[in-house]
Amino acid sequence: MKRILIVGATSGIGEGLARLYAERGEVKIGVMGRRSGRLKDLCASRPDVFEAEVCDVTDTEALPVALERLASRLGGVDILVLASGTGDLNPELDYAVERCTLDTNVTGWTCVADWAIRYFENRGQGHLATVTSVGGLRGSGAAPAYNATKSFQMNYLEGLRQRVAVRRLPIEVTDIRPGFVDTAMAKGEGLFWVAPVDKACRQIARGIDRRRKVVYVTRRWRLAAWVYRHIPGWLYVRMMKG
Structure with missing residues (x-):
């Protein structure tokens, strides 16, 4: 039985992946997020599959303890999916908006990623x-x-990825790079190639199954990303609306 822990499972891609994995069967899933009501609803849909732990990733003192507790209830973790994140358009450069993004996407995110790698190193294998x-x-x-x-x-x-390679450890690290997905995170005008959550989650799960290092979602974004990277800097700053 595969044991999967999903951080950021109360909405969007995280919740979609939790439901997708539950449908596969032969799996035990730990779900974590800050919204207790959403976690309760998720667990009620499949009480035989889900274990839940309420924790905000920005609470970096409580976070490692909560992760350990959830991992223990699962009986171990084979895959940890880190799907929590935030971000807002900020044309006024309001620092409070930027600070919220930094606290979640850097400080909290790093706390989870570090915990996962240490956990898998102690266990001898795993997949982040x-x-x-x-x-x-x-x-x-x-x-x-x-x-x-x-x-x-x-x-x-x-x-x-370099760290575990140098140590020759069987630990996989997958970077999932979505374009636009139909979630609350998709903000702004002129969005294109917006993928439904279920389609995005199927492609993400397939990439994880295949132990890909980098997964673009949907797949057409691989080409778009190549073009995006190679636009000359002088042109890029003139074409983007800030």
Whole structure:
């Protein structure tokens, strides 16, 4: 039986993955998030599959304890999916908005990622899969902190991948890079290639199954990401609306 722990399971991709994995069977799933009501509803849908723990990822003192507690109730963790994240358009450069993004996408995110790698190193194997974003490939005048924090996550994951490779440990690290997915995180005008949550989750689960290092969701975003990366800087700053 596969044991999966999903952080950020109360909405969007995290919740979608939890429901998708539950449908597969032969699985025990730990779900974590800050909204107790949403977790209660999720567990009620499949009480034989789900174990829940309420915790906000920005509470970095409580977070490791909550992760240990949930992992213990599952009887161990084979895959940890880190799907929590936030970000808002911030044309006024309101620091309170940026601070919220930093606290969640950098401080809290790093706490979970570090816990997962230490846990898998002690266990001798495991798989960390994290939802970053295509947006992390370049900066954004409209949402500076969001894109910057996603770039941080991508580079941090590469560092973790190098760490376990040097130690020759059978630990997989997957960087999931969605484009636009039909969740509350999809903000702004002119969105294109917006994927339904269920389609995005199927592709994410397939990438995790295949132990991919990087997964673009949907797959067409791989080409878009290549173009995005290679736009000359002088042109990029003129074409983006900030």
